[in-house]
Every structure is written in C-alpha cells, then in structure tokens.
Amino acid sequence: MNQQQLFEQIQKKQSFLCVGLDTDIQKIPRHLLDTSDPIFSFNKEIIDATEEFSVAYKPNLAFYESLGSQGWESLEKTIMYLKSKYPEIFVIADAKRGDIGNTSNLYARAFFDKLDFDAVTVAPYMGEDSVKPFMTYLGKWVILLALTSNKGALDFQFLKDKESGDQLFESVLKTSQNWGTIENMMYVVGATKAEKLKEIRQIVPDHFLLVPGVGAQGGSLKEVAQNGMNSKCGLLVNSSRGIIYASVESDFVEKAKLAAKDVQEEMSELLKEAGLV
Amino acid sequence: MNQQQLFEQIQKKQSFLCVGLDTDIQKIPRHLLDTSDPIFSFNKEIIDATEEFSVAYKPNLAFYESLGSQGWESLEKTIMYLKSKYPEIFVIADAKRGDIGNTSNLYARAFFDKLDFDAVTVAPYMGEDSVKPFMTYLGKWVILLALTSNKGALDFQFLKDKESGDQLFESVLKTSQNWGTIENMMYVVGATKAEKLKEIRQIVPDHFLLVPGVGAQGGSLKEVAQNGMNSKCGLLVNSSRGIIYASVESDFVEKAKLAAKDVQEEMSELLKEAGLV
Numbered sequence: 026m027n028q029q030q031l032f033e034q035i036q037k038k039q040s041f042l043c044v045g046l047d048t049d050i051q052k053i054p055r056h057l058l059d060t061s062d063p064i065f066s067f068n069k070e071i072i073d074a075t076e077e078f079s080v081a082y083k084p085n086l087a088f089y090e091s092l093g094s095q096g097w098e099s100l101e102k103t104i105m106y107l108k109s110k111y112p113e114i115f116v117i118a119d120a121k122r123g124d125i126g127n128t129s130n131l132y133a134r135a136f137f138d139k140l141d142f143d144a145v146t147v148a149p150y151m152g153e154d155s156v157k158p159f160m161t162y163l164g165k166w167v168i169l170l171a172l173t174s175n176k177g178a179l180d181f182q183f184l185k186d187k188e189s190g191d192q193l194f195e196s197v198l199k200t201s202q203n204w205g206t207i208e209n210m211m212y213v214v215g216a217t218k219a220e221k222l223k224e225i226r227q228i229v230p231d232h233f234l235l236v237p238g239v240g241a242q243g244g245s246l247k248e249v250a251q252n253g254m255n256s257k258c259g260l261l262v263n264s265s266r267g268i269i270y271a272s273v274e275s276d277f278v279e280k281a282k283l284a285a286k287d288v289q290e291e292m293s294e295l296l297k298e299a300g301l302v
Numbered sequence: 303m304n305q306q307q308l309f310e311q312i313q314k315k316q317s318f319l320c321v322g323l324d325t326d327i328q329k330i331p332r333h334l335l336d337t338s339d340p341i342f343s344f345n346k347e348i349i350d351a352t353e354e355f356s357v358a359y360k361p362n363l364a365f366y367e368s369l370g371s372q373g374w375e376s377l378e379k380t381i382m383y384l385k386s387k388y389p390e391i392f393v394i395a396d397a398k399r400g401d402i403g404n405t406s407n408l409y410a411r412a413f414f415d416k417l418d419f420d421a422v423t424v425a426p427y428m429g430e431d432s433v434k435p436f437m438t439y440l441g442k443w444v445i446l447l448a449l450t451s452n453k454g455a456l457d458f459q460f461l462k463d464k465e466s467g468d469q470l471f472e473s474v475l476k477t478s479q480n481w482g483t484i485e486n487m488m489y490v491v492g493a494t495k496a497e498k499l500k501e502i503r504q505i506v507p508d509h510f511l512l513v514p515g516v517g518a519q520g521g522s523l524k525e526v527a528q529n530g531m532n533s534k535c536g537l538l539v540n541s542s543r544g545i546i547y548a549s550v551e552s553d554f555v556e557k558a559k560l561a562a563k564d565v566q567e568e569m570s571e572l573l574k575e576a577g578l579v
Contacts, residue, residue, distance in 0.1 A: 152454020
C-alpha cells in the first residue's frame with residue numbers, strides 16, 4: 026500500500042485509528058476459551074466489530090510469542106483473515122526487530138513474505154544495514170522507533186550529540202531519512218510527548234507517524250492532531266486496551282465497537298477541522 | 303545458571319565457545335530436507351557433534367521466524383532437546399527484543415517460561431523499563447546490545463553525549479549497570495572492534511561479554527581474549543557459519559565437529575595463558 030492509498034482510506038473512513046491487537050489469553054472473555062483457538066476467535070470478533078472505524082491493525086508480537094508456536098499460528102490466522110476479508114486494511118507487525126543485514130533480511134521475509142504484513146516496527150540502535158532490508162519490498166513499510174512513550178525513553182533517546190546538538194531521537198529521524206522515502210518509512214512517536222510532535226514535524230514534515238499511547242498511556246488525541254497532522258493526515262494513532270478490552274464480559278464485541286466508534290467520531294471532527302475530508 | 307556455574311563449564315570444557323544456530327533451510331545439506339523437520343534434524347546433529355567443545359548455543363530467532371509457526375516449532379524442539387540432553391549448556395535466544403514494560407514482560411515469558419532459554423539479547427533503545435522485566439527470573443540473563451559488529455553500528459552507537467562526553471554505547475554500558483547485576487546481565491560487544499574491548503573492560507570489568515563476529519565477520523580470537531578476558535573468563539565468543547556450515551555436504555557433522563574442535567583448542571591455549579585452567 027502506498028501513501029496515497031493509505032490517505033484515501035483515512036478519508037473514506039474519516040479515521041486514522043489503528044487498533045492494537047494486544048491479545049492476552051488472560052484478559053479475553055472466558056467463554057472464548059472453549060473455542061479451538063481463543064486468540065484468533067477474539068481477534069476475529071474484534072476486527073469485524075471495529076473494521077468500519079479503523080484503517081489499521083497492529084498485533085504486538087510479544088503477545089503471540091508468549092504462547093509459543095500456537096501463538097504464532099493464531100497470528101498467522103489473524104493476518105490471513107484480515108487480508109482476505111479486508112484487503113484495504115493496513116496491517117502492522119509491532120515487532121521492534123533489528124539485526125545485522127543478512128539477519129534483518131530474514132525478519133523481513135518472516136513479516137512480508139511468510140506473513141502478509143504491510144509494515145513492521147524496527148529499532149534503530151544497529152543502524153542502516155539493520156533497517157534497509159525491510160525496505161526492499163515494494164509497497165511495504167518500516168516504522169522506525171524514534172521517540173517512544175515509555176519512561177525508559179528518557180534513558181537514551183534524549184542524549185544530546187556533542188557535535189550537532191541533536192538529541193538521539195532527532196539524530197535517528199535525520200539520519201534515517203537517507204535510508205528510505207516517505208513511501209516506505211514511518212516513525213513511532215509516543216503521544217505522551219505531544220509537545221514534541223511539533224518539533225518532530227519540522228524534521229519529518231511528510232512522513233507518516235505511528236502514535237501509540239493515546240488513551241491508556243495518557244496522550245490527548247486533539248493535541249496529537251494539532252501538532253502532528255500534515256496534508257495527507259500523516260498520522261496513525263493506536264489504541265489497544267481502550268478498545269479491545271472495553272468490556273471483558275459477553276458484551277465485549279458491542280463495547281469494542283462503541284469504543285472504536287467514539288474514537289473515529291473524534292477523528293472525523295479533527296480531519297474536518299484540518300480540511301482533509 | 304549463575305556466573306560461577308558458567309565459569310565452571312568453561313573450565314571443564316576449556317572453551318568459551320558459543321555456537322550460533324543460524325539455521326537456514328536454504329543452506330543445510332539436501333538430504334535433510336526429506337526428514338519431517340529439517341531444521342530440527344540439522345540442529346540436533348550439529349549439537350551432538352559440537353557439544354563437547356562448546357559451552358553455549360545461540361539460535362538467532364530470525365531464522366526460525368522466517369518459517370512461521372513451523373519454524374517456531376523447530377525452535378521449541380531444539381531448546382527442549384538441548385535442555386534435556388545437555389542441561390549444563392547455556393542457551394541464548396538471539397532475539398534483540400525490547401518493548402514497553404508490560405510487553406517486555408510477555409517477551410520474557412516467551413523465552414524463559416514458555417521456552418527454557420537461559421538468556422535473551424535485548425536492544426537498549428527503549429531504556430530501563432524495556433530491559434528490567436527480563437531480569438526478574440532467577441538464574442536468567444539479559445544480554446544487552448552495547449557495541450554491535452555491523453557497519454550500521456557507526457550510525458548511532460558512537461554519538462558523543464554533550465554532557466558526559468560518553469559515546470552512546472558507553473552510556474548504555476554505564477546506565478544499564480544500575481538495572482541489574484553481574485549475575486543477570488551480559489553485554490554484546492562486536493569483535494570487529496577488538497581494540498574497543500579494553501575500553502569496555504574499564505567500564506564493565508566483571509560482566510560477561512557475548513562477542514559475535516569472530517570468524518566470518520572478521521575478528522581475531524586472540525585479540526578478543528587479550529583485551530576482554532577477566533578472572534572468570536568473562537567471554538562467550540560466538541561462531542555460527544564457520545562451524546555449522548563448515549560443510550554443506552553429507553560430511554557436515556564431521557566437519558562441524560572439526561571446526562568446533564579447532565576453536566576449542568585455540569580457546570584452551572588462551573585460557574591456559576591467562577591461568578584460568
């Protein structure tokens with residue numbers, strides 16, 4: 026999927042919502058545990074309930090890996106279901122991978138060939154040759170960690186380079202722009218630092234940004250939109266727990282739908298204010 | 303496994319060799335493709351042939367994930383085989399994971415609970431709360447990326463902090479020492495920068511270091527030992543391709559054994575020179 030196609034989906038649905046499929050076997054409604062694949066059953070129900078209001082889904086790999094090969098099977102089924110039933114949906118592997126070149130090649134194969142993800146999140150620490158292999162697939166994307174939303178972001182991401190004066194996350198944004206284009210790179214920018222979004226938009230005006238941490242992690246959607254939107258929207262805002270665990274009872278489908286609809290309605294207003302729909 | 307037990311294994315085998323199980327379906331001998339699980343069959347043969355000469359094994363997860371849930375099954379079988387047949391072997395998941403706290407918790411569950419790895423490699427970019435969850439398991443280890451052996455290491459790992467003057471990899475070494483102890487943390491230090499090992503030993507004199515890149519990636523074992531050894535050896539040196547693909551013909555078992563034996567003999571000499579055996 027290219028940038029224009031993604032923007033068209035955003036316009037069509039008046040939404041830039043990404044639903045995080047952080048599916049935890051210990052948190053899903055009990056009655057699903059009787060199905061042959063509870064994780065997949067849950068995802069399927071959540072996807073069908075929320076697809077109308079969202080343009081992207083983002084399974085976090087940790088939730089699947091914690092169940093071993095069975096979890097990996099649930100992931101495979103989820104992606105196949107998404108891609109066959111909703112081919113216009115953008116699907117992100119939140120995997121935070123990154124390794125030496127020939128190994129990153131294999132991760133790319135895992136997520137783009139073996140599975141049909143549109144994008145994968147990648148950690149920048151190992152530099153260019155750990156990131157570039159993910160960008161050799163036409164229509165596929167790297168989403169590089171720049172500024173994360175957790176407390177540990179303070180440990181290294183704000184260290185200031187002696188020579189340029191740039192903080193590490195700024196160096197990551199600047200240096201990595203030479204590795205790809207606005208058609209195959211996005212950045213992760215934590216929403217708990219909404220005031221930082223303005224600065225980041227100076228460095229990467231045209232890239233899409235994946236913003237986690239709105240809702241449960243405390244960011245404000247309005248602030249994110251005001252500081253981060255560009256002429257193609259340029260934002261995917263993720264919500265996980267606030268939607269998928271809106272209820273853990275038998276009404277979870279209905280409640281997830283309502284939660285996604287709420288977010289979509291707010292997004293629709295923000296897109297209208299920006300003159301994008 | 304604690305540090306003393308690892309050192310005892312090193313003394314017993316006169317080896318600090320870690321064999322990298324970077325098992326690529328496209329590179330293993332063709333006759334194995336007829337077995338029900340070629341990846342596991344290959345690993346089993348390689349392990350049996352080299353165990354006498356090595357203290358650790360390190361599957362790189364990318365190789366398994368690139369085969370989807372089947373690859374994950376091969377990995378599960380490999381770990382179970384290792385742990386049941388050779389319980390004194392140290393097994394490292396070369397996964398380079400790292401995510402926000404509650405998600406890193408799930409990765410820890412994946413590698414330490416669901417699988418019985420002794421250690422997992424972790425990327426430092428997201429800071430303390432992304433690393434600590436791996437250290438809550440008694441006898442299990444985090445191996446944090448500090449200085450990697452690839453070209454991309456130059457992109458960010460050498461950026462100099464304005465305030466302290468430390469390069470990023472030095473900041474990682476210094477800051478992360480507060481997160482764990484010499485009993486639950488090691489560091490990845492690329493051997494192609496053997497001259498850097500001396501500097502690194504000033505910062506982390508007592509930690510174990512995992513050194514990739516000897517052999518195929520060009521480091522010298524002698525230099526690594528001279529600059530990196532401490533009173534408990536303090537080194538695990540990895541070799542992957544040089545051993546597991548010493549031959550890709552039907553004599554691969556024998557050739558892998560000889561390659562591992564060669565490295566072990568050199569290591570034995572180096573340990574003797576250092577007065578450690």
